[in-house]
Amino acid sequence: MSDGRLRLGILGSGKGSNFVAIADAIRAGSVDAEVALVLSDVSDAGILGHARASGIPARHVAPGRFRTKLDEESESAVIGSLREAGVGLVVLAGFMRILKGEFLRAFDGRVMNIHPSLLPAFPGLEAWRQALDYGAKVAGCTVHLVDQGIDTGPILAQRAVPVLDGDDAATLHARIQGAERELYPAVVGAWARGEIRVRGRMTSGFREG
Ligand code: GAR
Numbered sequence: 001m002s003d004g005r006l007r008l009g010i011l012g013s014g015k016g017s018n019f020v021a022i023a024d025a026i027r028a029g030s031v032d033a034e035v036a037l038v039l040s041d042v043s044d045a046g047i048l049g050h051a052r053a054s055g056i057p058a059r060h061v062a063p064g065r066f067r068t069k070l071d072e073e074s075e076s077a078v079i080g081s082l083r084e085a086g087v088g089l090v091v092l093a094g095f096m097r098i099l100k101g102e103f104l105r106a107f108d109g110r111v112m113n114i115h116p117s118l119l120p121a122f123p124g125l126e127a128w129r130q131a132l133d134y135g136a137k138v139a140g141c142t143v144h145l146v147d148q149g150i151d152t153g154p155i156l157a158q159r160a161v162p163v164l165d166g167d168d169a170a171t172l173h174a175r176i177q178g179a180e181r182e183l184y185p186a187v188v189g190a191w192a193r194g195e196i197r198v199r200g201r202m203t204s205g206f207r208e209g
Contacts, residue, residue: 013040036085037087142158
């Protein structure tokens, strides 16, 4: 099953542009990893279509009875699928449900997320809209490890983008997503090369560019 490369399990609920960026970087040779499995809580999510189009195993997992998290049965199914696929790093790419407890214990310190703000500013939903409404002049994205809180885990890397006069939520989100598509593959690549160190909240080893 494995050629020794890091195996990624990618979870997403949306269109999948971050997944596509990571898959492209793998294909281009800048990320030494393999996407073992893509899972989504949304049956018609673009991310599943993109994965299937590239021949990557992709599955819908019914999330169960809650709106903001997976129920126990669904969480166990996700953990089982990721383990079966030999996943060494879980990459959240627009996954819109909170993962806690059992999931984080199963993949302790090995769950990465990208959030569309410069954390700790604007955690939660539609962070780009929060930044715009607040009147921020700088926005951006953050790659971090996932802990029990919401968007609170150790920060691995951040990329800033300006908020321009005349921006609306769509233009700002598009600019942030442009930054995400560069930053996320770069961080996953550094992780795969074993360059990133984590000591509590303190992380090191990722260098831009
Ligand atoms: C990304 O902008 C990501 O930062 C955001 O969802 C989008 C998914 O886009 N994630 C969150 O807001 C998580 N709190 P994609 O499906 O095109 O990768």
